[in-house]
Amino acid sequence: MNNTEYNFAEIEKKWQAYWAEHETFKTDVWDFSKPKFYALDMFPYPSGVGLHAGHPEGYTATDIVSRMKRMQGYNVLHPMGYDSFGLPAEQYAISTGHHPEGFTQKNIETFSKQLKELGFDYDWSKMVATSDPAYYKWTQWIFKQLFLDGYAQYIDMPVNWCEELGTVLSNDEVIDGKSERGGYPVVRKNMKQWVINQPAFAEKLLEGLKEIDWPESTKEMQRHWIGKSEGVEVKFQIVGGGEFSIFTTCIETIYGITFMVLAPDGQLVQDLMPRIKNQAEVKAYIDETKKKNDMDRTELNKGKSGCRLEGVTCINPANGKEAELFIGDFVLASYGTGAVMAVPSHDQRDFEYAVAHDIPMIQVIDGADVSQKAFEKGEYLGKGCKLINSEEFTGLTVEEAKEAITAKLEKMGVAKRTVNYHFREWIFARQRYWGEPVPVVHTDDGKIYPLPDDELPLVLPELEDYKGQGGKAPLENATEWKKYDRNGVKGVRETSTMPGSAGSSWYFLRYVDPHNDKEFANYELLKHWLPVDLYIGGPEHAVGHLMYSRIWNRYLYDKGLSPVKEPFKKLVHQGMILGENGIKMGKRFPKYVVNPSDIVKKYGADTLRLYEMFMGPLEASKPWSAAGVEGAFRFLKRSFRMVMDQPVVDRAPNADELRLLHATIKKVTNDLETLNINTAISQLMIFVNAFAGEGKELPREAAETFVLLLSPIAPHVCEELWEHLGHDHTLAYEPWPKYDEKHLAVDEVEILVQVLGKPKSRIMVAADATEDAMREAALADEKVKAAIEGKTVRKVICVKGRLVNIVAN
RNA sequence: GCCGGAGUGGCGAAACGGCAGACGCAACGGACUUAAAAUCCGUCGACAGCGAUGUCAUUAGGGGUUCGAAUCCCCUCUCCGGCACCA
Numbered sequence: 001m002n003n004t005e006y007n008f009a010e011i012e013k014k015w016q017a018y019w020a021e022h023e024t025f026k027t028d029v030w031d032f033s034k035p036k037f038y039a040l041d042m043f044p045y046p047s048g049v050g051l052h053a054g055h056p057e058g059y060t061a062t063d064i065v066s067r068m069k070r071m072q073g074y075n076v077l078h079p080m081g082y083d084s085f086g087l088p089a090e091q092y093a094i095s096t097g098h099h100p101e102g103f104t105q106k107n108i109e110t111f112s113k114q115l116k117e118l119g120f121d122y123d124w125s126k127m128v129a130t131s132d133p134a135y136y137k138w139t140q141w142i143f144k145q146l147f148l149d150g151y152a153q154y155i156d157m158p159v160n161w162c163e164e165l166g167t168v169l170s171n172d173e174v175i176d177g178k179s180e181r182g183g184y185p186v187v188r189k190n191m192k193q194w195v196i197n198q199p200a201f202a203e204k205l206l207e208g209l210k211e212i213d214w215p216e217s218t219k220e221m222q223r224h225w226i227g228k229s230e231g232v233e234v235k236f237q238i239v240g241g242g243e244f245s246i247f248t249t250c251i252e253t254i255y256g257i258t259f260m261v262l263a264p265d266g267q268l269v270q271d272l273m274p275r276i277k278n279q280a281e282v283k284a285y286i287d288e289t290k291k292k293n294d295m296d297r298t299e300l301n302k303g304k305s306g307c308r309l310e311g312v313t314c315i316n317p318a319n320g321k322e323a324e325l326f327i328g329d330f331v332l333a334s335y336g337t338g339a340v341m342a343v344p345s346h347d348q349r350d351f352e353y354a355v356a357h358d359i360p361m362i363q364v365i366d367g368a369d370v371s372q373k374a375f376e377k378g379e380y381l382g383k384g385c386k387l388i389n390s391e392e393f394t395g396l397t398v399e400e401a402k403e404a405i406t407a408k409l410e411k412m413g414v415a416k417r418t419v420n421y422h423f424r425e426w427i428f429a430r431q432r433y434w435g436e437p438v439p440v441v442h443t444d445d446g447k448i449y450p451l452p453d454d455e456l457p458l459v460l461p462e463l464e465d466y467k468g469q470g471g472k473a474p475l476e477n478a479t480e481w482k483k484y485d486r487n488g489v490k491g492v493r494e495t496s497t498m499p500g501s502a503g504s505s506w507y508f509l510r511y512v513d514p515h516n517d518k519e520f521a522n523y524e525l526l527k528h529w530l531p532v533d534l535y536i537g538g539p540e541h542a543v544g545h546l547m548y549s550r551i552w553n554r555y556l557y558d559k560g561l562s563p564v565k566e567p568f569k570k571l572v573h574q575g576m577i578l579g580e581n582g583i584k585m586g587k588r589f590p591k592y593v594v595n596p597s598d599i600v601k602k603y604g605a606d607t608l609r610l611y612e613m614f615m616g617p618l619e620a621s622k623p624w625s626a627a628g629v630e631g632a633f634r635f636l637k638r639s640f641r642m643v644m645d646q647p648v649v650d651r652a653p654n655a656d657e658l659r660l661l662h663a664t665i666k667k668v669t670n671d672l673e674t675l676n677i678n679t680a681i682s683q684l685m686i687f688v689n690a691f692a693g694e695g696k697e698l699p700r701e702a703a704e705t706f707v708l709l710l711s712p713i714a715p716h717v718c719e720e721l722w723e724h725l726g727h728d729h730t731l732a733y734e735p736w737p738k739y740d741e742k743h744l745a746v747d748e749v750e751i752l753v754q755v756l757g758k759p760k761s762r763i764m765v766a767a768d769a770t771e772d773a774m775r776e777a778a779l780a781d782e783k784v785k786a787a788i789e790g791k792t793v794r795k796v797i798c799v800k801g802r803l804v805n806i807v808a809n
Numbered sequence: 810g811c812c813g814g815a816g817u818g819g820c821g822a823a824a825c826g827g828c829a830g831a832c833g834c835a836a837c838g839g840a841c842u843u844a845a846a847a848u849c850c851g852u853c854g855a856c857a858g859c860g861a862u863g864u865c866a867u868u869a870g871g872g873g874u875u876c877g878a879a880u881c882c883c884c885u886c887u888c889c890g891g892c893a894c895c896a
Contacts, residue, residue: 003847003848215813215814216813216814217812217813217814217890217891218813220812220813220891221812221813221890221891221892223812224811224812224813224891224892225892227895229895229896231896246896247895247896248896249895249896250896261896304894328894329894330894330896331894331896332894332895332896335895335896336895336896337896339896340896341896342896347896348810349894349896350896378811420895420896421895422895539890539891540890542890542891543891614821614822614832614833615821615822616821616822617822619814620815620822621889621890622821622822623820623821625820625821625834627820627833627834627835628820628821628833628834630834631833631834632833634833634848635833637847637848638848641848678821678822678823678832678833679822679823679831679832681832681833682822682823682831682832682833683831683832684832685832685833686831686832689832693849694848694849750828751828752827752828754827754828754876754877756876756877757827757875757876757877758877759828762828794876795876796876797827797876797877799827802827802828803827803828803877805827805876805877806876807876807877
């Protein structure tokens with residue numbers, strides 16, 4: 001035995017060069033003759049630090065599937081690109097005065113080089129970068145359509161303003177009143193804003209969730225984010241003139257109203273101000289609320305703060321009774337109507353408020369004691385509880401009352417059924433430089449003029465200073481660029497740019513046709529390639545990117561520009577790779593941070609790929625193990641030597657060899673399809689344990705099949721072995737091995753015999769033995785006889801080919 | 810608090826309601842070697858035995874369904890992720 005050295009560095013270099021030279025993975029998107037498979041990774045932000053250990057995990061998984069699909073005869077599209085607008089490049093520009101473009105370009109090159117070293121089968125000719133004007137031309141174009149169709153609007157609204165960053169942030173960029181990046185304080189402030197009307201898509205987005213194969217947790221998060229609630233909007237008359245509406249999902253409790261609460265920062269309380277007797281107190285509370293907005297509100301609201309509006313009452317339309325008005329900061333001006341009816345007996349929040357402000361309560365639903373805490377809808381719904389103290393509705397069940405009360409109020413003309421969403425406008429502009437300029441002009445006569453298509457892309461101007469002055473957008477510094485005077489249109493360009501999520505909201509459409517300069521993508525191609533068959537990415541995008549992408553795509557679908565309602569058919573989140581200490585890799589424990597490039601240098605890309613896939617289930621978080629990497633490396637070395645050094649013989653495999661071979665094909669094929677890659681690798685290890693050994697011969701069929709099965713996971717070494725086996729072409733398009741059940745069949749099987757569920761013996765029976773034969777054989781077994789000695793056999797359960805369970809006592 | 814997911818050897822983990830712990834790591838014993846590394850073979854829940862084997866325990870804890878439960882149902886605890894006054 002000559003013990004050929006596994007020189008992974010040379011092998012990997014050789015095959016990466018081969019793939020590049022032969023354009024092995026270039027996809028002819030116009031080839032519709034084969035079934036398509038579109039595998040997609042969430043494209044990275046090209047940061048200066050390069051890849052981390054988590055990147056290869058998801059990327060390897062899609063790579064494995066796309067390589068297998070290609071071998072199974074699919075035309076595979078597996079592209080990669082960069083979400084290249086973002087804050088680090090902007091900060092670099094501010095501190096150095098250089099254009100972020102160069103910095104970004106350099107990072108893209110570093111990333112691409114690292115990704116190529118991992119041997120992914122990306123078609124690099126399809127690469128996109130969101131900061132490339134040829135790309136963002138179409139981001140701007142889609143935005144323009146959204147504007148023309150009324151979905152993108154320029155409106156006055158309260159925003160999350162971060163003074164330190166000098167920009168507006170979306171809700172998901174604010175955590176506990178601080179900015180996600182940097183942790184700077186964020187305040188609420190009214191500003192003219194570009195927004196996208198996402199509530200207009202709420203129903204369609206909810207509907208779409210039903211048809212896609214996504215993790216349940218992610219779908220649930222999206223449902224929550226949309227936050228649909230069905231209820232009734234009811235008009236209340238104010239004593240002495242005026243009216244206001246409230247929204248409730250519990251109309252059945254309307255007879256339990258003892259007070260009403262308005263949002264302190266709403267318009268209504270301002271309108272009522274002249275009639276309020278304790279104005280000083282009310283104004284003080286309102287001021288306090290405004291200050292509170294930038295603090296951790298939950299901390300401050302242990303007790304239910306608020307203030308009575310003395311001298312103002314309203315009439316409950318259901319029974320004509322008067323109710324007092326309050327303001328309280330638990331009522332949000334931006335949700336519902338900015339006013340609520342308060343039923344302390346049946347809402348814990350109202351209960352606490354009533355206790356704090358000494359307000360009476362009326363129980364209207366029977367079935368619990370409400371002296372200590374409220375009897376809430378979660379507890380009474382669907383339990384057949386009945387109404388009390390509710391005039392003609394007393395005695396009805398809650399469900400009946402919901403309908404009857406709504407009907408009565410509708411008849412009176414004071415109520416209508418409504419749906420409310422937690423989902424608000426998506427704020428779609430940032431006071432930053434490194435983003436897509438919003439392609440509109442504010443004309444001198446006060447109108448908004450979207451740029452004509454031939455002026456797109458509207459390219460970012462070079463600046464002397466990339467920092468905005470006094471919280472203004474950096475593009476305000478571009479005094480010449482800003483001025484607009486063409487074709488009789490005079491005005492000033494919009495100076496805010498789009499948020500980071502703009503470019504990533506449609507990149508999956510562009511990959512199909514990335515060089516098209518006539519349209520964002522050819523519809524025929526989209527129709528063939530969409531939806532994405534497999535999308536893998538981190539769970540941190542569960543509501544952000546994955547929601548925005550669905551919105552943009554759905555808009556384009558409604559417009560006839562995207563062929564599918566939902567862009568991502570199957571979504572999988574890879575789990576986080578933790579440090580060896582079991583804690584998230586990061587600055588806190590630098591010695592536990594793993595750099596994939598180091599692993600590639602020491603063990604090769606194939607080992608890194610194999611190890612990351614063997615660590616455990618793809619979706620699980622799992623700690624890194626340096627020893628585990630050694631194990632993966634050992635397996636590849638063993639596999640390598642098995643094929644290189646053992647005699648490969650042309651005899652047909654014997655029955656035992658065939659059985660293992662076909663069992664391996666079956667398990668690997670099924671497991672890769674379902675992304676149980678760790679168990680597919682286990683099976684390949686079992687195969688090697690059986691076939692590898694000094695002096696053992698390797699039937700050619702077994703050798704070739706093994707190499708093909710391992711190739712999606714460890715492509716470089718397998719190409720090398722394939723070549724060694726006498727092939728002069730890449731194995732990337734070799735037909736994927738097929739298994740035949742007939743080779744898996746056995747004549748005799750070992751079955752277990754249990755007595756009262758306890759294993760007692762194992763016996764051999766014919767594979768197709770009938771239940772009677774099994775029972776007979778089991779009862780004839782010596783050990784079984786001993787176990788049931790002196791007992792009466794009550795029942796015998798037989799499971800064909802598996803076991804016999806004797807119930808005896 | 811609410812929603813989602815998870816809890817199995819020393820560790821990462823396997824297991825259509827049917828022999829728990831496949832596969833890998835670590836550990837231990839052995840072969841090869843002057844020696845080490847690499848490699849190969851073996852052991853690896855506990856107890857007894859040289860051994861085949863036997864006995865016992867066992868899938869966070871408690872209850873239930875079932876001939877049979879890691880797996881299904883109910884309750885409790887712990888951990889992770891998300892949301893958090895949404896009317």
